[in-house]
Amino acid sequence: MRAVGLIVEYNPFHNGHLYHLRQSVKITDAEAVVAVMSGNFLQRGEPAMWDKWTRTRMALAGGCDLVIELPCAYATQAAEWFAYGAVSLLEATGVVDAFCFGTESGQLAPLLRAADIAAEEPPRFRELLMGGLGSGASYPVAYSRAVQAYLGEQGAEDMSRFPFDQPNHTLGLHYLIALKRLKGTMTPYTIAREKAQYHQSDVTDSSIASATAIRKLLLESRSLQGISRYVPSSTSSILSERLDAGVPAMGWEQYEKPLFRMLLTQDRHRLAEFHEITEGLEHRILNALPELESWSFESLLGALKTRRYTRTKLQRALLSILLGHAKEDFTRDKLAGGVRYIRVLGFTDKGRELLKDMRRQASLPVLMSAARPPGSYRYLELDVRASNAYMLGVPGASLQRDLYRDYRDAPIML
Template sequence: MRAVGLIVEYNPFHNGHLYHLLESVKLTEAEAVVAVMSGNFLQRGEPAMWDKWTRTRMALHGGCDLVIELPVAYATHAAEWFAYGAVSLLEATGVVDAFCFGTESGELAPLLHAAEIAADEPPRFQTLLRSRLDTGTSYPVAYSGALQAYLAEQGYADAASFSFDTPNHTLGLHYLIALKRIKGAMKPYTIAREKAQYHQESITDGSIASATAIRKLLLDSESLEAASPFVPVSTYWNIQSSASGGVAPVSWERYMPALMHKLVTSDAASLASYRDVSEGLEHRMLNALPELGEASFAELLSLLKTKRYTRTRLQRALLSILLGHAKADFTPDKLGSGVEYIRVLGFTEKGRTLLKRMRETSSLPILLSAARPPEPCRYLNLDVRASNAYMLGTGGSELSASLFRDYREKPVMI
């Protein structure tokens, strides 16, 4: 059974995701779809609007056959390690023949050329990168500029003029770098995004909008029906069900009391020990606290944001503080050692067949429950703690029923 892998967040699963899934199946001639999906916190340093089990149901109803979890250690990291964790997991299953990702251009060749160079990060490239970072340029823009300059020096004309700093090109490049570094056997494919670009807040089509636009629509609108034209019926059912229970949609604002507690009880040295808090950001955070009016997350971001400190970087740093993610636990050596297990969040009947094969082909232990973890299990412990923190903001009536849900929840079966 030929399987294609997708790297997703599905926050929520919408019509654009459905298009990508169907086109991926067609392009790769796959018979099954394996999705590696972020858990309760996402790559841009945000809580997911819906918990990972709700989003797993969206994925399975939308056409995925097997959903596995990208641990929070990778899911909330910048592109390099987000991609490394996701690609490593798909490769580790032993059943995924190809993986397909969306890009702004739909062009694979320039990304492949760039990945060949960037995977080893030669000294000249590192020099070009450092020189751009020293000017205060954000990391994604500095990385793209350094890569373009280096490729031009090396005579790669097609890749040198390519825009690597757009969101999907950045992720796509790092997917290919990760594949090269792990010496993976999966074949990469890409599909051009249609009608709505990543993070596009405006809606310009009657049926396809970005996840960013849909989330904004749900937060701004008094009616869930506003999102219904842009999502499959099954997704809309899940959105309605979560809203009726008062559990979702979840946003950063629900976590402000817990975050503020951490901020006001920490000194600069303590804040600087957290992942993504560097270059004096700890002092900027402490200096911003007396300026807060309503103590909203939006206001805090506004006070902290600069050219160097982008919104995404700030959100990741604040999330690290909220979750207690210390720098010492996320060194390149530790992240580079890879994930120790494959956590299954859900499957269909076809996915069950894949799971049987995976028991023979997987290079990692397969977990259907967090109750019996393998050793070592440092990433699983982080996931359980992150899920507990997430549940504090879901608004459920009984907190005790939500805490340590990872230990009780069985995979979603469709």
């Protein structure tokens, strides 16, 4: 059974995702879809609007046949490690023949050429990258500029003008770098994003809007009426159930109290031990706390943000503190070691057939729950903790039903 892999967050699953899924199936001639999906916390350092089980239901209802979890250790990282974790998982299933991602241009050739260079990181490329970082540019910007400059020096002037710094181009480049470093066998494809770009916060089409715009509409209206045109009916139905149960769209405001408790009870030495706390950020945080206008997440971000400390960088840093992610668990060596397991979140009847093949062909153990994980599955333990932290912010969450759900619940079957 030919399968295509998708790397997703589905926060929430919308019409643009549906278009991407269907086009991916079409251009790869796939018979099944495998999605590797972020858990309860996302790549930009944010809580997902709805938990991973709710979003798994959306994915399955929207056309995915098998959903596996991208561990929080990779799901909340910058492009390099987010991509590495996701691509390594798809490759490890042993059943995914191709993977398809969206880009602003729909052009694969420039990204493949750049990946050939960046995967090896020649000394001159590294020099250009470090120079960009030294000038105060953020890592994504410095990386993109280094790629463009290096290509220009190599005589590829046409490619040096390619917009590698656009969000989906950046992610796509890192997917391809990961594939090369892993010596993967999957065939990569890309399709152009249609009608709404990655960070586009306004709506310019009658049926397709970015996830950013949909989240904005949802938070403004506090109901599903404002987004009904931009999501499949299955998504509306699933979200309606959650809203009727008293579960709102989640955001950082639900986690302000536990975050500030952590910040106010740590000294600078302890803060410096958390992942993403670099370049003296611990001092900036502690100096900002007494000067805040209000005890809100947005007020804290406003006090901390600089050219170097972007919103996304700060969100990831503060999330690491909230979740207790220590630097020692996120070294380059440990992250490069990859995920040690494949955690299944849900499947359809067709996905059940894929699972049978995976059990024979996967290069990693296939887990149907987190119950009694071997001690070597450190990132699975961190996922359980992250799920518990997430559920503590959900109104009406209960100890019996929601905490340690990873240990109890079987994958969702549709």
